[in-house]
Amino acid sequence: MSLRSLVFSCIALVALAGAGTLALAPWNGAPPSVAQQVQPDTSEVQRAIPQSDAQIRLSFAPVVQAVSPSVVNVYATRIEQRAMSPFANDPFFSRFFGDQYLQSRPRESRSLGSGVIVESSGVILTNRHVIEGATDVRIALSDGREFDVDVVIEDEQTDLAVLRVRDSGGVAFPSISFADSDDLLVGDLVLAIGNPFGVGQTVTSGIVSALARTGVEASDYEFFIQTDAAINPGNSGGALVDLNGQLVGINTAIYSQTGGSVGIGFAIPANMARLVAEAGVNGGEIARPWFGAKMQPVNSDIAASLGMAAPHGAMITEVAPGGPADRAGFSSGDVILSVDGFRIDDPSAFNFRLATRALGEEAQLERLRAGSTDILSFLVEAAPQPVETALASISSNSRFSGVSVRQLDPALAEQQGLPYDAKGVLVTAVEPGSPAEAMGLQVDDVILALNDTEISDAAIFEQIASQRVRTWQIILQRDGRVSRAIVSG
Numbered sequence: 001m002s003l004r005s006l007v008f009s010c011i012a013l014v015a016l017a018g019a020g021t022l023a024l025a026p027w028n029g030a031p032p033s034v035a036q037q038v039q040p041d042t043s044e045v046q047r048a049i050p051q052s053d054a055q056i057r058l059s060f061a062p063v064v065q066a067v068s069p070s071v072v073n074v075y076a077t078r079i080e081q082r083a084m085s086p087f088a089n090d091p092f093f094s095r096f097f098g099d100q101y102l103q104s105r106p107r108e109s110r111s112l113g114s115g116v117i118v119e120s121s122g123v124i125l126t127n128r129h130v131i132e133g134a135t136d137v138r139i140a141l142s143d144g145r146e147f148d149v150d151v152v153i154e155d156e157q158t159d160l161a162v163l164r165v166r167d168s169g170g171v172a173f174p175s176i177s178f179a180d181s182d183d184l185l186v187g188d189l190v191l192a193i194g195n196p197f198g199v200g201q202t203v204t205s206g207i208v209s210a211l212a213r214t215g216v217e218a219s220d221y222e223f224f225i226q227t228d229a230a231i232n233p234g235n236s237g238g239a240l241v242d243l244n245g246q247l248v249g250i251n252t253a254i255y256s257q258t259g260g261s262v263g264i265g266f267a268i269p270a271n272m273a274r275l276v277a278e279a280g281v282n283g284g285e286i287a288r289p290w291f292g293a294k295m296q297p298v299n300s301d302i303a304a305s306l307g308m309a310a311p312h313g314a315m316i317t318e319v320a321p322g323g324p325a326d327r328a329g330f331s332s333g334d335v336i337l338s339v340d341g342f343r344i345d346d347p348s349a350f351n352f353r354l355a356t357r358a359l360g361e362e363a364q365l366e367r368l369r370a371g372s373t374d375i376l377s378f379l380v381e382a383a384p385q386p387v388e389t390a391l392a393s394i395s396s397n398s399r400f401s402g403v404s405v406r407q408l409d410p411a412l413a414e415q416q417g418l419p420y421d422a423k424g425v426l427v428t429a430v431e432p433g434s435p436a437e438a439m440g441l442q443v444d445d446v447i448l449a450l451n452d453t454e455i456s457d458a459a460i461f462e463q464i465a466s467q468r469v470r471t472w473q474i475i476l477q478r479d480g481r482v483s484r485a486i487v488s489g
Contacts, residue, residue: 077134115163149165157288178247185208187208194238197233213266228265230265289380289381290381297315298313298335354380390457392405399435399487403429404429404430405425406425427441429443471486
């Protein structure tokens with residue numbers, strides 16, 4: 001599946017300022033307030049094929065009436081720089097007319113997406129791409145009331161964001177409850193609720209077409225629910241619910257060559273969304289497990305060489321020395337077949353299963369080694385946090401003033417796609433308007449050497465970068481490419 005054919009379903013409308021609207025684990029403990037939480041009938045219903053015309057004519061209306069108040073419209077306002085003239089970069093026109101007539105000017109735009117209330121105090125879950133870069137975010141309830149919200153969490157790794165109502169005025173918001181998305185089966189009926197194309201809250205029905213889809217978007221935790229319920233631009237961040245009225249997923253993207261629904265939509269499973277929402281409710285950061293090993297899918301050739309009947313699993317290709325996987329007894333060549341009984345088909349499935357386990361728990365990992373399988377208990381733990389000596393910021397009168405860096409460690413190196421033994425410092429922040437920005441440094445650059453001195457840690461970088469010299473020779477890595485630059489001091 002090509003990324004070119006994927007359409008994120010967030011942007012339904014864009015309106016310029018003054019222009020008018022264009023026409024077209026269950027929760028780990030109960031949340032702080034559940035007074036208004038939707039509690040539909042969750043009694044177990046045996047799955048069965050409709051046996052009569054009367055059964056076929058059953059209505060979804062009771063589910064929709066219970067759930068729809070929990071789905072909101074999300075309005076994101078952005079300031080965009082737009083050129084005043086198509087000749088803005090033409091030196092000929094600049095010479096005769098002056099830059100003041102050709103330079104870009106900021107213009108306000110609004111985009112529309114959807115969100116889901118997950119806590120009655122006013123906590124909303126949506127997609128990160130719905131509110132990314134927004135200077136102002138508002139929500140509108142199904143009854144038309146609007147509220148300003150603050151962005152609590154923007155999680156790039158899952159494309160999820162958590163919003164909180166700034167001033168609820170004592171309103172108890174109708175929230176939705178989470179389902180266990182692991183209980184979903186292909187063929188289960190689901191409903192998608194959102195605001196496609198800005199036409200107003202809309203409900204579509206369909207079935208679960210597939211589970212554990214990967215290759216959908218550039219996400220660290222690709223494990224999507226595929227549905228044929230119509231999802232269109234504006235649906236992003238909206239709810240995918242089961243017939244018990246519980247949230248099974250957050251609608252995120254569609255596969256389309258036209259921009260409209262063709263019956264292939266994708267949702268982030270509720271078990272992943274719940275963890276992000278829980279962090280937002282508690283007002284904390286997301287702490288994710290770190291396995292400490294690199295993996296690759298098991299293809300048919302690898303499966304045949306290992307004596308496997310069919311290809312599946314995640315093969316370990318490299319283990320971080322002293323990391324959690326190393327301490328648990330894993331090594332290169334091991335294949336992980338399942339996590340807590342859930343089959344693993346590829347590294348994305350493994351990452352998802354591990355990410356949905358709470359820190360401090362023990363996960364049971366089924367391992368294939370040398371033709372035999374065994375079960376290893378793995379303590380789920382987070383990546384180590386950097387110590388103060390692994391961080392540095394340059395504020396002196398230096399060419400590097402305004403840059404902040406972090407010393408590479410195995411966990412950070414893995415995150416950046418680097419070898420576990422990589423040396424250097426990672427640029428974590430560059431102050432706008434600073435000498436470091438003027439020099440061209442960017443976030444995620446890895447500085448390897450300064451003036452022929454290898455940068456092995458943050459202390460060495462701080463010592464050298466704080467100096468004032470006539471010329472700087474910089475070796476850095478950006479987007480996987482190593483380059484050398486000479487910059488005046």
